[in-house]
Amino acid sequence: MILSDQHMHTNFSGDSKAVMSEMIDSAIDKGLKTICFTDHNDPLFPCYREGESGTFDLDTYNYNQKAIEIRNDLELQSRINVRIGMELGIYPKIYDLCKKITKEYPYDFIILSSHTAGEVDPYFKSYWENIDPVDGIRMYYEEILKNVQNFNDFDVYGHLDYCVRYTDTLPSQRSISNYKEIFREIFRILKENNKGIEINSGGLRRGNLKEFNPDPEIIRFYKECGGEIITFGSDAHNVKDIACGIKEAGEILKDIGFDYVAEFKERKASFVKI
Ligand SMILES: [Zn+2]
Ligand SMILES: [Zn+2]
Numbered sequence: 001m002i003l004s005d006q007h008m009h010t011n012f013s014g015d016s017k018a019v020m021s022e023m024i025d026s027a028i029d030k031g032l033k034t035i036c037f038t039d040h041n042d043p044l045f046p047c048y049r050e051g052e053s054g055t056f057d058l059d060t061y062n063y064n065q066k067a068i069e070i071r072n073d074l075e076l077q078s079r080i081n082v083r084i085g086m087e088l089g090i091y092p093k094i095y096d097l098c099k100k101i102t103k104e105y106p107y108d109f110i111i112l113s114s115h116t117a118g119e120v121d122p123y124f125k126s127y128w129e130n131i132d133p134v135d136g137i138r139m140y141y142e143e144i145l146k147n148v149q150n151f152n153d154f155d156v157y158g159h160l161d162y163c164v165r166y167t168d169t170l171p172s173q174r175s176i177s178n179y180k181e182i183f184r185e186i187f188r189i190l191k192e193n194n195k196g197i198e199i200n201s202g203g204l205r206r207g208n209l210k211e212f213n214p215d216p217e218i219i220r221f222y223k224e225c226g227g228e229i230i231t232f233g234s235d236a237h238n239v240k241d242i243a244c245g246i247k248e249a250g251e252i253l254k255d256i257g258f259d260y261v262a263e264f265k266e267r268k269a270s271f272v273k274i
Contacts, residue, residue: 001246001247001250001274002232002246002247002249002250002253002261002272002274003031003032003033003034003272004032004033004034004035004036004081004231004232004261004263004272005027005032005034005035005036005232005233005234005236005242005243005246006034006035006036006038006083006085006109006111006156006198006231006232006233006262006263006264007036007038007087007111007158007198007200007202007231007232007233007234007235007236008023008035008036008037008038008233008234008235008236008237008242009037009038009039009040009087009235009236009237010023010037010039012037012039012058012059012062012063012066013039013040013056013058013237014040014052014054014055014056014057015040015055015056015237016039016237016238017238018236018237018238018239020037020066020070022239023035023037023236023239023242024076024080024082025239026239026240026242027080027242027243028079028080030242030243032080032242032243033080033081034080034081034082034083034263034272035080035081035082035083035242036082036083036084036085036108036109036263036264037082037083037084037085038085038086038087038109038111038233039058039063039086039087040056040058040086040087040089041056041057041058041060041086041087041088041089041101042056042057042088042089042115043057043089043094043097043098043101044093044094044097045057045089045115045116046091046093046116046119046120047116047119047120047121047124056089056115058086060101060104060105063084063086063105064084064105064106066084067084067105070082070084071084081263081265083108083109083263083264083265084107084108084109085107085108085109085110085111085155085264086101086102086107086109086110086111087111087113087158088101088102088110088111088112088113088154089113089114089115089116090112090113090114090147090151091114091116091117091119091143091147092143092146092147092150093119095147095150095151098151098153099151099153102153102154103153106266107267108264108265108266108267109155109156109264109265109267110153110154110155110267111154111155111156111157111158111198111233112147112151112154112156112157112158113157113158113159113162114140114143114144114147114158114162114163115162116143117139117140117142117143117163118139118143122136122140122162122163122164122165122166122167123165123166127167128167133167133169133170133173134173134178136163136167137161137163137164137169137173137174137178137179138178138179138182140162140163141163141179141182141183141186142182144157144160144182144186145182145185145186145189148186148189148190148193148195149189152193152195154195155195155196155229155264155267155269156195156196156197156198156229156230156231156262157186157190157195157196157197157198158198158200158233159198159200159202159203159213159214159235160186160197160213160214160218161174161213161214161215161218162213164209164215165203165206165207165208165209165213166207166208167208168208174215175217176215176217176218176221180221183218183221183222183225184221184225187221187222187225187226187227188225190227190229191225191226191227191228194229195229196227196228196229196230196231196262196269197214197219197222197227197229197230197231198230198231198232198233199212199213199214199219199230199231199232199233199249199252199253200212200213200214200233200234200235201232201233201234201235201244201245201246201248201249202233202234202235204244204245205241205244212245212248212249212252216252216256219252219253219256220256223256223257223258229262229269230253230258230261230262231261231262231263231264232246232249232250232253232261234246250274253274254274258274259273259274260272260273260274261274
């Protein structure tokens with residue numbers, strides 16, 4: 001059984017109203033042993049929805065003030081391990097900026113996420129216009145490859161197949177067999193740099209597919225390529241969604257051959273039996 005949730009958002013993220021203390025109470029109620037807040041930081045996000053400019057910029061100063069408070073609250077930490085991380089949204093133009101951001105404060109954990117490819121969010125219909133779905137998906141994975149070739153100050157890559165959440169693609173178009181060589185290289189680089197991936201249950205609640213991200217077939221290939229570091233993340237934006245799908249995720253990982261999930265403190269992984 002997995003008892004750690006390493007991906008969740010609070011009202012430090014522009015798309016969440018959740019209060020940190022309420023998220024912690026809910027995690028304790030659900031029997032979790034460790035959680036990590038990973039609020040959004042998508043600096044210079046290139047494609048906001050109308051009226052949302054700046055929504056995904058993190059107030060890093062106040063976020064880290066809160067982190068100090070939480071780390072120093074020993075009574076709280078005796079009930080549940082609470083870590084403070086960040087979900088850093090990356091794309092090629094901002095590698096240098098991202099390098100500065102990760103060093104600015106002492107985070108426990110950095111999830112690197114692609115929320116765009118070619119500076120367009122695949123959430124938008126415009127991403128999929130005038131492009132074959134297989135090419136649209138490939139463009140997204142090729143950008144992930146570029147990111148891991150050029151940036152390595154992170155711990156796990158978030159929701160690797162996020163691009164397929166919001167569009168109508170066929171299983172044959174999404175199938176990893178179309179993209180295997182890209183993933184082989186991504187996973188080789190992740191392993192070489194001691195980085196991992198996550199199993200993210202956000203897609204069970206959002207988007208069209210109602211599946212984990214990435215698809216378990218991608219996780220299976222990650223394992224085949226020698227991948228060992230994997231975290232579980234609910235991607236909760238409210239108290240109700242914490243630990244969503246955690247039992248099922250444990251079963252999927254066990255079936256694939258993982259005996260441990262990773263959790264992070266001060267950017268170092270420890271491995272906990274599933
Ligand atoms: Zn994300
Ligand atoms: Zn997230």
